[in-house]
Amino acid sequence: MEATAQEVDAAVRAAHEVRGALADRAVRSAFLRAAADELEAAKDGLVETADAETALGPVRLTGELARTCYQLRAFAGIVDEGAFLDVVINHPDDTATPPVPDLRRYKVPLGVVAVYSASNFPFAFSVAGGDTASALAAGCPVVVKAHPDHPALSEYVAKMLRRAAARHGIPEGVVGLVHGFDAGVELIKHPLVAAAGFTGSVRGGRALFDAAAARPVPIPFHGELGSLNPVVVTEAAAAERAEAIGSGLAGSMTLGVGQFCVKPGLVLAPAGAAGDALLKSLTDAVSDTDAGVLLDHRMRDNFVAGVAERAQLPDVDSPVTPGAGGEHTVSAGFLTVPASRLTAEGEHDLLLEECFGPVTVVARYEDEAEVKAVLSRLPGNLTATVQLSEEEAAGQGGGAELLRELTPLAGRVLVNGWPTGVAVAPAQHHGGPYPATTSTSTSVGGTAIERWLRPVVYQNTPPALLPAELRDENPLGLPRRFNGRLER
């Protein structure tokens, strides 16, 4: 089943050959909507196939499929609106230094996009996920590297996408699919691959990032690699609602058996009575959580070993010991450590690395200086969360300052919420300083389309030769910047 180098080459060439079929935006948006329709029509079979391969359960998988279809339709809307083309038109201006000729700029698709599927989102971050949806929306054919945890589902989804393509006259090469580790490496090196999207581990993602950068012609590599997702609970917040914060944290860190990239993995909670109450609530809620099945055995092994390695560090306690549950399952739990152990380099830095699965680390701080010191040592994150008291949220106290400190750490900053659950919305940003992502872009939300485009400007080009998008009379009704003025 693993693709040979020749098969990878054939898939990429097929995708490259059909790129012209995506040139018309109306065809693209119709294709994306048809893809959502096809996936919905095949819902029962898709969810059954996905559950057999991932054990994520029909409820979660049905929801994830709905999200995936919503996302495809959202990108269809974005294609129709056309704001992403970023049209800018300047008429000639002889008063400028140097003089400005007639310039008309918009964005064109980069070419074939390589998409690397994630284990933990068989629908939303895999064959028909956000990378594919945004690349097709941009006008780029894709070749997807299937995740080995769900090969049959990958084939099934690809078939539905190709069926949708056929309905609109687009050849099936528009969605290629390859299996196998070596195929993934071949793919990133292929001269006709113009960009890549990836969701996965730091190790795998960095290796592919390095390969993309080392090509004779380097290409953009948009990878989402890993994130600790710190949470800061202020003294006042803990005093006000220790129980709610403890149970909320338990819900977020155990959701999906802790297999979300935005799982809160480090919580800064106050020492003292309020923090103790928070821990009591967390203990109760986590103890009540059923053991769960991780996506594959390698992940289970890594989780069990990762927890054990962390738990044996000096001053680390495990009020609820996470680890092996049954033969295939793992049980949720959490570790505690004095925050002072994390304020300077040392063996406890292991606690600042992501541990995939249902575990979090609660670092108990004595004062704000310790919070600041720990925050200053964190790597980049997808999210950073702060739990504030009612008064702090209203602007009294250090809430604003805390937000200012968290902003450099992450791409999404939350107040009094939990990071799990990434909404698909125009304003969404799912990305952050490395290793959260390898670029400044997002893999969720409307602006994800920007990753697969590059600008081109036409200078002094006669109207008869201009693309319709760039004509003065704006026949397509596009939002644009016209002689400096924003037109919507």
Added chain:
Amino acid sequence: MEATAQEVDAAVRAAHEVRGALADRAVRSAFLRAAADELEAAKDGLVETADAETALGPVRLTGELARTCYQLRAFAGIVDEGAFLDVVINHPDDTATPPVPDLRRYKVPLGVVAVYSASNFPFAFSVAGGDTASALAAGCPVVVKAHPDHPALSEYVAKMLRRAAARHGIPEGVVGLVHGFDAGVELIKHPLVAAAGFTGSVRGGRALFDAAAARPVPIPFHGELGSLNPVVVTEAAAAERAEAIGSGLAGSMTLGVGQFCVKPGLVLAPAGAAGDALLKSLTDAVSDTDAGVLLDHRMRDNFVAGVAERAQLPDVDSPVTPGAGGEHTVSAGFLTVPASRLTAEGEHDLLLEECFGPVTVVARYEDEAEVKAVLSRLPGNLTATVQLSEEEAAGQGGGAELLRELTPLAGRVLVNGWPTGVAVAPAQHHGGPYPATTSTSTSVGGTAIERWLRPVVYQNTPPALLPAELRDENPLGLPRRFNGRLER
């Protein structure tokens, strides 16, 4: 004068420390305008210093300084308008899948930007050039690596920028300056450097790009490396105005002694009488061009050697032999070759590499198939130009198809013009497929500011804690996307 590793570290730390002084957009735009004022006030001294180091002459240098000041003020306007913040606000929506919380996104500065100066633009692509102007506009302090061809001018310009900063209460660390090759390497590796801009050679740029990608935390590297800037002259265009095209080409390829990154370096001209007439005109005009001084001796040596190596290839003629002029000067010229020599891999591929200086290669084609074959083998370019007949420009004939073929090759496509002269305008795009640039961004024009920003979204954040840019009531009057609707 070369900076030690310690001095580089001190400059980067100083820049990092003062980043808060750029937080206020009003301060930033005032600073940029003050910088333009200071440079203009020092015009005579600056031009004299620049001419002594580069021999580019007072006319060209005065114009370049004016362009640089225009650019600083243009970015001030962009900062004031605030569209670059890309504000997107979504109110909660429970009907979405999954439900959308309150999300408010805008862009924040990345941090300290390393700027690598160019030899050939001592003002416009150096200490106060486009990279610096756009980085400061984005809110990023800079540390500039001076070009060894104009160290005294670099110090002078940095002094003017710091004086402008002081006028608005910004510490002088906001513009750092370091000299020396090793300092440049230290700079790209410094943990507090968040991004880099570069204009220069493929070799130097690629080495720095590789170093940026190999860091423990990789950073964006926006480099402009090299470009052949192909020109296609159609049979009909040559028949219609051979003389004008020949003399126009001569003017463009010899402008600034051929030291522009957008110099036309490969011209596809028809075989036969019309093409002969074009060559005659080119020969006359180039022969009339005075010998000129290149920026430094290394460039002169490379030019003389590069021309000689190309001229000895089979079937290559040099109707006007370019090469050594006087002791310090070089003379302009051009080479010709049958286009059939360039349609398949071979020793003639050397002609598809940029040769810095006043030389171009005219490839004579027999038919359109040869044109297509040569275009399909070109590396990425900053520009691609087509010379069309009146009828073709009006939409009759193959003009539109030619534009479609040129678009994948370049970031700027010109009709019936010449690529030299890069206007500073909102619609400008100065970039292109590798090796033209190492990213999809531009180094000239308003969107150059996007290179130094990253998005952050705030989720369910109480109004009292939100930055003013993200409040519903829009106190700063920013263009934005509000619940899906574009507001301008």
